[in-house]
Amino acid sequence: MTEEQISTPALVIDLATVERNLQRMQDYAGQHQLNVRPHTKTHKSVYMAGRQLAHGAAGLTVAKVGEAEEMAKAGNDILVAYPYMDPARRAALVELAKNKTVRVAVDNATALEALGDAATSAGVKVGVLVDVDTGFHRTGVQTAEQALKLAQATERFKGLRFDGLFTFPGHIKNKAMMADGQAEVSRTLREVLDLLKKSGIAAPVVSGGSTPTSYFAHHVPEYTEIRPGTYIYNDHNCLAAGWCSIEDCAARLVCTVVSDAVPGKVVLDAGSKALTSDRLGPDPEKGGHGLLPEYPGAKVVRLSEEHGEVDLAACAIRPKVGDRVHVIPNHICPCVNLFDNVYFKRADGSLELARVDARGKVS
């Protein structure tokens, strides 16, 4: 199958670019004695999880238990990087722990105790990472004392095992914030680790990182592992912030021009139900809704659910009705999640239909 033969809009993933992206991250981590535990929410693909493990990933990360169940087909060591809470989710998690190494991030006693009871009753062992807020202020305990308390509470449950700390430095969004941001992450984690040590509690795992901070992870010497997600495909956000080059963007949405009736623009057959409404992180007001690499100056100025309006005022060359164009989405993770299937593109240009295995696993 070739690109010309598929219906649009369709998401095409270049496999050679994926391999380069995976190897680059693994090389960096190897140089700094860091484990890579990729967040699979980006690709939601058992095949891609397998490739990450083949490149040397130490395990996999998921957000939801439904994702964990899918990713368990690729790997045996799974971190649910999410404050799970919910009876059905807990039951599924404990079930999974019967045959797999399962860890969860926890930031409150209610969630910890419910999990501890469930794991103990089921006769399984679930690893706990205490989620520490290092500046993003989304989840995570606020003080070293709170972290210690949760670590100690963990040890009271036969079904739980305290494995260490977890953080997500999502607040570090650009290079200007990097040095100070990473220093604060390091300082906060250090404080918790010191208190744990004083209390005789070992924390073998310190899990952190995001795609933007990944290549700066060695500035947080407390980390033992990083959890980049987007790096496998990259996107317009990564490109605009300078985290990758255009050659590193593995995913492109193939679209057809369906209208040119309104002067100065064309309409693509991809709207918010294909590209999502996620704005461009580094420039939300003016960044548009995706990048058209073949049409410099073109800007996706407005999305309806199924229409993508492209302003061509600053564009020397213009696509015609019926032409196919490529769009690099602003944020690839929720975009992938809109498709039951994507296409993998091989070196010879041929395409292979590939299921997005964990698509829509919200619970």
Add this chain to the structure above:
Amino acid sequence: MTEEQISTPALVIDLATVERNLQRMQDYAGQHQLNVRPHTKTHKSVYMAGRQLAHGAAGLTVAKVGEAEEMAKAGNDILVAYPYMDPARRAALVELAKNKTVRVAVDNATALEALGDAATSAGVKVGVLVDVDTGFHRTGVQTAEQALKLAQATERFKGLRFDGLFTFPGHIKNKAMMADGQAEVSRTLREVLDLLKKSGIAAPVVSGGSTPTSYFAHHVPEYTEIRPGTYIYNDHNCLAAGWCSIEDCAARLVCTVVSDAVPGKVVLDAGSKALTSDRLGPDPEKGGHGLLPEYPGAKVVRLSEEHGEVDLAACAIRPKVGDRVHVIPNHICPCVNLFDNVYFKRADGSLELARVDARGKVS
């Protein structure tokens, strides 16, 4: 099954509210001799399309051909309100026209000719509505002369039948814009209709409307039918703009509070992969990411992919970790499209799992 037994996040649709919403629209249209041709992109459900027809809808509207194929299970008369263009889409459309009444909106000669050739070859008849831009400036011919040209071109194809005009007044976003906006829509359509009449071309169908403009459709006397979509469920957008009351909001996302570690907020297990990143139309900067009807003052201030952060600073009562809360999404249409299944809630409070039949039909 009761709401307490389902995994979260889950979208629950109250059937009694749906029935009221459908009947209200039908009553209004009946009073003004307007056909209702609901846009099924909101619910993407064969069952709901059937309910709309049972209430008296004259036919169904879809955006994509994949949706048309699903909705053809409920009805025999389908309008593809979209400038289709793309070989696979065209083939599917012509196939569908073998057994169903199919109409498409067209705004350019390239699309018209490709469709005309395909329909003629297949020996089917496809109805054409010429898309007229009445102010939204997304698609649609710009002048009455262009509309006439397309109508005349339609008549040259044995496989096509010119049925009239189509417009989408998406630019009329609030009540302040209504009077002038509808007057301009009327004026623009009238000009095209006058020119067609002078050229001896009948235009039996004039299709327009959106949920916001629906109850003001009688101010565009040219309309023969309206195509509201969101009205079946309504959402936070409709509520904030004054198009409906809270009792008319049929869809609520049931969420679990998963974290309260960061002071002043709680985190729900629903982020942009459940609520979408669609901002609140009437107040994008401050409107937040959904309404919590049971917690006045609570505001969904930030979404990650799987986290919804709720600021409780202005909230007298606060949900605890493990509590379930309801969120009325900003924009229900793309939200429904994230779920393989939703739950229909019956009058006795029991829930029934219901497939979102046309979910993800982007092509």
